[in-house]
Amino acid sequence: MTTNTTAADPEPQRDASRDLRLEAVTKRFGSFTAVLDLNLRVRQGEFFALLGPSGCGKSTTLRMIAGLEQPSSGRIVIGGDDVAGVKPYKRPVNTVFQSYALFPHLTIAENVAFGLRRRGIRDYAARVDDMLALVELTSQAHKKPSQLSGGQQQRVALARALINTPDVLLLDEPLGALDLKLRRQMQIELKRIQTEVGLTFVHVTHDQEEAMTMADTIAVMNKGVIEQTGTPEDLYENPATTFVANFLGYSNLIAGSVTGSDGSQIVVDIAGTRIAADRSRAKSTSGAVWVGVRPEKIHLTGASEAAAEGVNTLAGGVVSDVSFVGVSTQYLLRMPWGQELSVFEQNSGARKRFAPGSSVNLRWKASHTFLLDHDQDALAGVETEADGQ
């Protein structure tokens, strides 16, 4: 096993030959295209998240890597070998199933030992003990799965896959069945275990917070294609599409048009107000654009306060709703052109709170502005139900 590289620290001596690569992979079910021309590179030792809403093709992608589905076209390469067409039981890949799929007639220890025994490894007992210790289930070794809690079953499923030290470990929404508190605990636990064993994890989830908490790299999928791949910070700060901007956290997307440029900055007109955006964060540099800014990047000021250098100001906002949520206050502001924007202000005590009906100016740094192509749907990726928490 080579060094465990993280996305933030690209080691030059990294062994690229053990990467997982998907090349132009397409999967069709009849006339329905689940995955279209997907290209992906997961580096060895990386915690990689495939993030997307249900039905976006992420689980199909995972099942193709596991060998449970065959791609209609394209190559899947693990450690230099094309595994498309190789049967699941001959792939160096193990899966943690969404339903855990623990064998109900076997004990916890027998479940964990299953993979080693099928490969004819005789001295599996010590390794099973070690693995049960890693997931803190030593005392449950001789129980049946049905006697364990959901969180414990989840850890058994993880141990049963991990013990085989696969080249790639696949996790299919492994935390989906757990309640919120347990899910947060298991996220930390999973990340700890991944760091400890140094294996490549490919984690499929629809929970953007889960993906951001754990993953080194996230690929955001929508309708069978990858919208954007990058580190959590990169995706959050520099979304490439409106879908990514809305699916990861919240974004205010305001219609504007590019009027020119000023050195490293693009100048955009929003309903008669001139604002600036860094060229490096502009995905579109001419014509109609979506001007994006995250709600927590915006500060509210009274209508009369003067703006500092390098700060964009949108005037004429009226506070239409205030919700106090402890660490922050969330405002809804109605703009002169009718759009409602949201702003999160930290409750640090340094700033005064505005009451509904107050007139305010919205201020944010030019460097916090991103520009997206206006051809896209501004509501793509907006979660209509409260399912993302």
Added chain:
Amino acid sequence: MTSACHTVEPDAISGATHRRRIPIAYWLLLPGMAWLLLFFVVPFYSLIATSLYDPQGGVDSGYEMTWHVANYAHAIRDYAGPFARSLLYGGVATVLCLLLGYPLAYAIAFKAGKWRNLMLVMVIAPFFTSFLIRTLAWQLILADQGAIVGFLKWLHILSADGRLLATPVAVVAGLTYNFLPFMVLPLYAALEKIDPSLIEAAGDLYASPVRGFLKITLPLSKAGVVAGTLLTFIPAAGDYINAQLLGNTQTRMLGNVIQDLFANVGDYPAAGALSMSLMFLIVGMVMYYIQKVSTDELI
């Protein structure tokens, strides 16, 4: 029920609670219990009594109850052949039903897709016709002039004057055919409950399809195998229609003997003793079997 009236106490409140004490569940049990009492317990008792009558009596002169236990020894000694054949034919038919029924149930449970319900109806379809008619139809299927016999002769598996009808093969074939649904349905019920992701997980954990089947599917369907073999073996071992219609005098099963003794010979004590012997033997075998296979692994 009268006890409720006897226990009425001076205290009116406790009296009221006493009257309400017979839960509704017992009332629901009542019709079934009455039915069993009338049509199972009473005949069972009368059959035991019959098996212990003095064999000197007759249908016309009447029998005397003399606790004549020797009836059993005589009956088993005289009819050891049919006794053994009942167990043998029943056993072979059960094994054949399992071999034919398991792949069928597996296919319906995992591979049939939208055809699943149709296939289940087809498994049950024979029940729409009388058991007797279906067995008579097998006389035609296995007839000396029939296509199957002709084909087997052409293959030289049967000699030129060989036949299937009136052989043990015909009896076992009839039993297998008639009791196959009793094997398939419990097997299907057990297999259908298995989460397909368990089989995927076995494959994911380096088990080849065959190993996955032996380690996961088969153990998880054990309850269905046990139920199916019992539901097949018990009626098959006691059957007499198949031996009657498809066999000959050399293939008589215990059911034929009992029927003959009761209906034609009129030797009630021997018939009763044989009935009781077969029943006790089967109950004993079933209990041993269940204990042997199901220690703690039946989920």
